[in-house]
Amino acid sequence: MTDLDLSRVWLIDPVAGREGPGELVVRDGVLEAFTWLEGSDAHGVDDLGVIVAPGFIDLHAHLREPGNEDAETVATGLAAAAHGGFTTVCAMPNTTPTLDEPGVLAAIHTAAAASGSPVELLAWGAVTVGRAGHTLAALGELADAGVVGFSDDGAPVRSATILRNALAYSAPLGLPVVDHPEDPTQTEGAEANDGFVATVLGLRGWPAAAEESAVARDLAILGEVCRDVPGVRLHLTHLSTAGSLDLVRRAKSAGLPVTCDVTPHHLALTDEWIAGARRFAWDAGLDGPWHDDAIETTPFHPSLRVNPPLRTSTDALACLAAVADATADAIATDHAPHTEVDKAVEFGLAANGISGIETALGLVLAAVDAGHLTLARAVAALTVGPAAVLGGRTRRAGTVGLVEGRPADLVVFDRSDRWTVRSDALASKGKNSPLIGIELGGRVLVTMAAGKVAYEAPPD
Amino acid sequence: MTDVIDGRAEAAELAVPSVDVAPGTQPVGWRHRHLLDVDGLSIADLDLVMRTADAMREVLARPIAKVPALRGRNVTILFYEASTRTRVSFEVAAKNLSAEVVNIAASTSSVTKGESLVDTVRTVEALGAQMLVMRHSVSGAPYLAAEVFGGSVLNGGDGWHAHPTQALLDLYTMRSRLGSVEGRKVVILGDVLHSRVARSNIWTLTAAGADLWLCGPPTLLRGFEAWAGRGAAAGRRFHVTSSIDQALRDADVVMALRIQKERMASGLLPSLREYAARYGLTASRLAHAKPGALVMHPGPMNEGVEIAPDVAAGAQSVITDQVTNGVAIRMALLYLLAGVSPT
Numbered sequence: 001m002t003d004l005d006l007s008r009v010w011l012i013d014p015v016a017g018r019e020g021p022g023e024l025v026v027r028d029g030v031l032e033a034f035t036w037l038e039g040s041d042a043h044g045v046d047d048l049g050v051i052v053a054p055g056f057i058d059l060h061a062h063l064r065e066p067g068n069e070d071a072e073t074v075a076t077g078l079a080a081a082a083h084g085g086f087t088t089v090c091a092m093p094n095t096t097p098t099l100d101e102p103g104v105l106a107a108i109h110t111a112a113a114a115s116g117s118p119v120e121l122l123a124w125g126a127v128t129v130g131r132a133g134h135t136l137a138a139l140g141e142l143a144d145a146g147v148v149g150f151s152d153d154g155a156p157v158r159s160a161t162i163l164r165n166a167l168a169y170s171a172p173l174g175l176p177v178v179d180h181p182e183d184p185t186q187t188e189g190a191e192a193n194d195g196f197v198a199t200v201l202g203l204r205g206w207p208a209a210a211e212e213s214a215v216a217r218d219l220a221i222l223g224e225v226c227r228d229v230p231g232v233r234l235h236l237t238h239l240s241t242a243g244s245l246d247l248v249r250r251a252k253s254a255g256l257p258v259t260c261d262v263t264p265h266h267l268a269l270t271d272e273w274i275a276g277a278r279r280f281a282w283d284a285g286l287d288g289p290w291h292d293d294a295i296e297t298t299p300f301h302p303s304l305r306v307n308p309p310l311r312t313s314t315d316a317l318a319c320l321a322a323v324a325d326a327t328a329d330a331i332a333t334d335h336a337p338h339t340e341v342d343k344a345v346e347f348g349l350a351a352n353g354i355s356g357i358e359t360a361l362g363l364v365l366a367a368v369d370a371g372h373l374t375l376a377r378a379v380a381a382l383t384v385g386p387a388a389v390l391g392g393r394t395r396r397a398g399t400v401g402l403v404e405g406r407p408a409d410l411v412v413f414d415r416s417d418r419w420t421v422r423s424d425a426l427a428s429k430g431k432n433s434p435l436i437g438i439e440l441g442g443r444v445l446v447t448m449a450a451g452k453v454a455y456e457a458p459p460d
Numbered sequence: 461m462t463d464v465i466d467g468r469a470e471a472a473e474l475a476v477p478s479v480d481v482a483p484g485t486q487p488v489g490w491r492h493r494h495l496l497d498v499d500g501l502s503i504a505d506l507d508l509v510m511r512t513a514d515a516m517r518e519v520l521a522r523p524i525a526k527v528p529a530l531r532g533r534n535v536t537i538l539f540y541e542a543s544t545r546t547r548v549s550f551e552v553a554a555k556n557l558s559a560e561v562v563n564i565a566a567s568t569s570s571v572t573k574g575e576s577l578v579d580t581v582r583t584v585e586a587l588g589a590q591m592l593v594m595r596h597s598v599s600g601a602p603y604l605a606a607e608v609f610g611g612s613v614l615n616g617g618d619g620w621h622a623h624p625t626q627a628l629l630d631l632y633t634m635r636s637r638l639g640s641v642e643g644r645k646v647v648i649l650g651d652v653l654h655s656r657v658a659r660s661n662i663w664t665l666t667a668a669g670a671d672l673w674l675c676g677p678p679t680l681l682r683g684f685e686a687w688a689g690r691g692a693a694a695g696r697r698f699h700v701t702s703s704i705d706q707a708l709r710d711a712d713v714v715m716a717l718r719i720q721k722e723r724m725a726s727g728l729l730p731s732l733r734e735y736a737a738r739y740g741l742t743a744s745r746l747a748h749a750k751p752g753a754l755v756m757h758p759g760p761m762n763e764g765v766e767i768a769p770d771v772a773a774g775a776q777s778v779i780t781d782q783v784t785n786g787v788a789i790r791m792a793l794l795y796l797l798a799g800v801s802p803t
Contacts, residue, residue, distance in 0.1 A: 191599070196690065199683030200499075202599040202620030202659055290499065291694045298607070300600025345576055346598040348619065 002029040002451060006412065008037070008045050012053040014380040015401025021045035024052055026408045029451025034402050048416050051442075053379045054400050055087025055409045055449055057386040059178075059261055060153070060237050060332035061357055063089070063121075065111055066104065067096025072337040072429045074108055075115035077357075080335070080428035082447045082454035084358040085382075085411035088120040088394050093131070094154040100126035100137035102145035118452035120395055124151040124178060127166045133158040136166060143173040148393045151178035153237060156214055158184065160221060167225045167232050174391060176233035176259070181214035181244065182308065191348045193309040196288045197271040201299060203348070206309045208241040215244045219251045219258065226257055235389055236260040238334050240308040242318030249327040259389050261332035262319040264363040265354050265434075271310045273434060274347075275299050281316030282370045302343050302350035303434040306336070320372040323381050330386040331364060331378070333357045337430020355430030359421055361413060362440025369441065395450070407451030417443040490796040494606045494613045497622045498663045506631065506668060512792035513632050513785070519556065520788060529795050530559035536589035538564045538580070539616065540596040545759055545783065546616055546625075550593045553790035557798075562589065581605045591797065594618075599656075612797040620654050626758050627660035629789040631668060633782050634713055637754055642669035645750075647707045649741060650717035650766050653680045653728075657758045658717060662687070666696035674700045675707035676717075676739060679728040704739055711749040715756040716741045716767045732765050742768045746776065754778050 004026035011022035011034060021042035024034040037045065063077035072080075074091075081089045091108060093099030099108070105123055112121040125142035129135050131152040139150060150170055157163040157179055166177050187210045192198040194205025215236060226232045239245055239260050248260050270281045276299045277289035289295050304310060322328040336353025343350050364378045387400045399406050418439045423431040447455040489508050492500070501509075519527055535554040539547050547563070554561045566580060575583070577596075584592065590611040594602050599619030606613040617623040634641050646665055652658040652674050665672050674684055684700050691698035701707050708714060723729045746755065755767075755777045763769040772779060 194683070196683070196686050199687050200659070202618075202622070202656060204620075205683065287690055287693065291690060298603050300603045302604075341576070344578055344604075346596065346601040346604055348598040348600070 002453065003027055004408070004446065004448070006050070006052060009050045009052050009412075010045060010047045011036070011402065012051060012376060012379045013401045014054065014376065014384045017376075019047070019376050024402070026448065029407055029448075031402060031404055031406055031408045031410070033404060047375055050412060050414050050445070051375075052402075052410055052412050054383045054402060055411050055447060056085045056361070056382040057088040057390070057394065057400075058086045058333050058335065058357060059090050059330050059386045059389060061089050061091055061335040062094065062337065062353070063091045063108070064337060065095065066107055070429070071339050071342070074111035074121065075117065076427060076429045077335070077337070078112065078115055078117035078119040078121060079455070080357050080426065081119050082117065082449070083427045083444060084333075085361050085413060085444045085447055086119065086357060087409050087411070087447060087449035087454060088122060088396065090122045090124060090148055090390070092151060092153045093124050093126040098126050098130050099123055100129050100131070100142075102138070102141055105142070105145050105147060118449040118454050120449060122148045122390070122394060124149055124153070126150065127152045127157050127177060128162060131155060133162060136162065136169065139166070139169055140173060143170075143175055146393075147175070148390050149175040149178055149235070151180070151237070153178060153180045156180050156182045156184065160217060163218065164221045164225055167222060167234060168229045171229045171231040171233070174231065176235045176389065178235045178237050179214070179218050180238065181211050181218060181236055183210045183214045186210035186213070190309070191305065192274055193271040193311045195271060195312055197275050200288070200290065201275060203274070206307075208243055208311070208315070211239070211241050211308055212243040212247065215239070215247045219247060219256060222251075222256055222258060232257055234258045237332060238263050238266065238308060239322075239328070240266045240311050240319065241315050245318050245322040245327055249322070252327065259329040260327070261330040261386070262323060262328045263334045263356065264331060264360040265306065265356055266308070266311065267316055267319050267323070267331070267367055268363040269310050269434065270313050270316055273310060274301070274304045278438070280366055280370065281313045282367070282372055284313040286313065300347040301434060302345060302347050303354065303432050303436070305347055305350040305352055306354050307352040317372070320367055324373055324377055328381065329389055331360065331381040332386065333360045335428070337428050338432045340431070343432045353432065354434065355426065355428050355432045358426050358428060359433060359435050359440060361442045361444065365415060365442040366440065408448040409450060410448050411444060412446040413442045413444045415442050417441070419443045490799060493797070493800050495624050495793055495797060496602050496606060496613060496615045498624045498627050498660045501664070501667070503667060506628075506664065509628055509789065509792055509796065510632055510635060512796060513788040516788040516791040516795075519791070520784070525556050526558060527556070528558045530554065530557035530798055533559045533590050533798060534562060534588045535559040535591045535593065535794065536562040536564065536584045537593045537616075538566060538584060539594070540566045540601075541617070543595055543617070546595065549783070549786045550616060550790050553787050554794055556787070556791055557794055559591075559794070562587070577601060577604055578608050581609050585610055591794065612800070614793060614797065617656055619656065620659065621656050622660045623656040624660055625786065625790050625793060626657050627664045628793070629782060629786040630661055630715065630756060630758070631664050632789055633756065633778055633785045634754065636781070636785070637778060638712060641665060644670050644712040645673065645710060646670045646713040646715070647673045647675055647711045648715050648717065649675045649704070649707065650739065651680045651719050651723060652676055652684055652717065653682050654720070654723070655717050661715070662691075662698070666691055666698050669697070671697040672699065673707045673711070675704055676702065677729065677735075678702050680723070704745060705748065708745055708748040711753050713754045713756060714741060714746065714749055715758070717758065718760065719762060719766050736765045740766055740768060741771055743771055743774070746771055752776060756782060758782070
């Protein structure tokens with residue numbers, strides 16, 4: 001099926017900044033026409049039903065290939081992306097071997113081609129050789145080979161001097177450096193957000209200050225480097241605390257070339273889930289789940305172990321506010337699939353990470369339903385926001401919106417069609433989702449990438 | 461000490477469960493299959509455990525301290541952390557109830573190469589375990605075991621999280637001596653941050669109406685002020701202080717916690733010498749508490765560090781009571797859980 005006829009649906013074009021009732025036609029994979037409906041034709045079409053948006057762009061996913069193919073492969077990762085409505089995925093370089101030289105990039109591009117998936121695979125190269133933090137990776141060669149920027153994600157760029165040099169060196173390459181902000185001296189052995197829940201459960205705390213001091217360090221360095229070197233760009237990924245977002249907000253208003261993203265799980269979930277609560281961040285208070293009877297299930301579920309950790313409702317609401325006011329440029333999934341062997345263990349021994357690319361839309365829509373984001377802003381943070389971080393380095397450069405005459409790259413989802421997250425409903429090999437058994441809205445009906453069907457919901 | 465006798469007598473008047481019964485008889489009023497934490501125990505649950513422990517104390521006073529309640533049951537004791545007193549206490553308790561006891565000392569060091577906890581639990585179950593007593597260095601580990609184990613899991617201490625039988629034996633010891641802990645000033649002194657004993661005692665003592673005080677240097681109380689604040693908001697009497705004078709003034713019970721040498725390496729304390737000087741429970745400090753205030757310690761003690769030897773062995777010390785009561789409490793819990801455990 002490379003034809004699609006959608007009449008009387010809700011269209012969202014984040015490039016034009018417009019949304020409303022419309023019709024859309026795809027013929028032979030090409031977006032032949034899309035039309036806004038006016039007046040009586042538009043009557044009865046609202047944004048609670050079938051919605052069409054440009055395909056989503058994920059700045060942050062772990063596809064585990066090469067080296068950890070039992071957790072995920074490029075093929076299963078791209079299938080999961082398509083199921084989640086994503087048509088462009090940026091893979092993180094913390095594979096084995098590390099993506100710190102062009103050969104590894106070629107290998108994953110070969111795997112993507114072999115998968116037959118039309119989803120666009122992009123990749124970050126490592127900042128340092130082996131992500132060990134000591135010497136710069138071959139940044140220029142990686143840029144020539146097509147990486148979209150550099151990151152040692154999984155760990156911060158430990159040395160401030162290396163970060164400074166990486167920012168400066170990558171500026172003329174036109175690429176950003178992506179940092180995972182964490183001061184490791186504050187997080188040794190950390191298991192959960194340093195707060196009330198961790199205190200009660202006896203988990204080692206991961207303080208907000210460990211992230212915020214790293215963000216402050218990065219911004220201070222950026223402030224100096226950008227005075228001397230034109231074109232420097234810093235992107236901070238998976239920010240999780242109110243304080244971090246405040247720092248970025250101030251840096252942006254001071255004109256620093258910084259962008260950032262937040263994850264769906266930090267928008268919607270809190271550390272209360274580790275205690276056994278199962279309510280979204282905006283429904284949680286500050287008193288903790290024990291005193292208001294919010295405990296629904298057993299505590300310590302290893303699927304909730306993630307880095308940075310799930311924070312408090314105050315932090316989650318700050319993340320939502322940051323998406324709303326565009327302090328956060330993008331919502332990125334930090335999709336981190338793991339095998340059962342690595343996850344079905346004691347909480348403190350479980351691998352960090354949530355398999356999240358297929359539940360991202362559902363969590364974001366839950367926040368929209370609760371009134372914490374507009375639909376348009378949520379879609380922008382999944383499309384034009386990340387596209388701007390990538391600059392021109394996607395095949396959709398300049399065409400992230402719904403553009404007539406171009407190969408269709410879009411997602412069709414039904415906001416009111418709820419689905420239950422089950423292991424066998426996830427295309428990812430990583431079944432490590434804390435949302436297993438939970439119902440989410442916005443079931444994806446069709447994902448088209450580069451004019452081809454990447455995902456189509458099975459008939460009921 | 462008349463109040464002690466009265467307290468015991470009052471408890472005994474309530475329906476003391478009969479333990480001189482055939483195996484398989486159901487205790488009335490207990491509904492928990494596992495004992496993983498104490499946060500889910502109601503006041504009625506606490507009372508039932510205490511009354512059952514009273515009955516077990518009577519058994520322990522007999523010439524032959526043995527009843528057939530758990531005859532034919534397999535109680536497997538799986539300890540991932542070194543322990544002598546808790547393991548032996550569980551073993552004695554299970555044997556007093558005529559259970560078959562299997563002891564396994566396991567190692568967490570081989571988690572990546574060796575057998576996972578889930579596999580180990582499935583293996584011990586296949587070998588006949590019906591009740592699993594478990595100690596583990598990672599907080600929450602018994603919840604994972606309970607997910608896969610077909611019988612009952614008793615948490616014998618997990619990481620910093622919980623030590624339910626210790627908190628219950630502590631409450632039992634206090635009630636035995638004081639009658640009730642309602643309104644009594646109870647001080648937990650020392651390394652609260654790393655203490656599962658402190659965390660479990662917070663739940664049980666505040667639920668039972670004690671006026672609870674946590675005391676230690678701020679580095680070892682990190683995060684507990686927030687817990688105390690929320691507890692107070694919920695009507696519980698719960699305070700945190702680094703002033704040992706304020707904590708000990710008119711206290712009814714002082715429980716000292718073990719200080720481990722690792723705390724110096726991680727920069728939480730300058731030295732054991734300095735800790736002993738500032739927070740050690742000495743006779744002169746104890747004099748600020750109420751006359752006859754109880755001195756407790758969950759063991760093992762570092763005498764001369766968190767507690768002076770003369771205080772540990774003094775007239776106010778109930779530390780050996782804690783050990784004896786520990787057997788009674790563990791007998792009570794094994795008995796209660798066996799009643800709801802699938803066989």
